[in-house]
Amino acid sequence: xxxxxxGERVLIKAIKKAEVTESGIFxxxxxxxxxxxxxxxxxxxxxxxxxxxxKAGDRVIYGGYRSDExxxxxxxxxFIDFKDVLAxxxx
Numbered sequence: 001x002x003x004x005x006x007g008e009r010v011l012i013k014a015i016k017k018a019e020v021t022e023s024g025i026f027x028x029x030x031x032x033x034x035x036x037x038x039x040x041x042x043x044x045x046x047x048x049x050x051x052x053x054x055k056a057g058d059r060v061i062y063g064g065y066r067s068d069e070x071x072x073x074x075x076x077x078x079f080i081d082f083k084d085v086l087a088x089x090x091x
Contacts, residue, residue: 001072005044008082010054012038012062013075036062037089041077052082059089 005011015037040058045051054060064084070077 003042003070003072003077005042005079007044008046008052009044009079010040010052010060010082010085011042011070011077011079012060013041013072013077014038015059038062038078041072044082054082054085054088059091060085061087061089 003011038060040054040056040060042056043052043054062080062084063086064080066081067084068079070079
């Protein structure tokens, strides 16, 4: 299934955070919410038709309080506004 976001939106697959450290210490949800990461699956475009500066496969850090969750092939994906993308993670 191919999903292409409309407008200045990005479809990402959220990266699930570990709930327990390697040594067995439980990580509370409040600590996990500080840094949200995901993998870009689809990218929309600016109103003038120019492409957003992201591509499928980019790993991003995002913020914001608003996102629309959708199930794609049994996995959780999020539509977020481009303005909520804070950074691209380069390795």
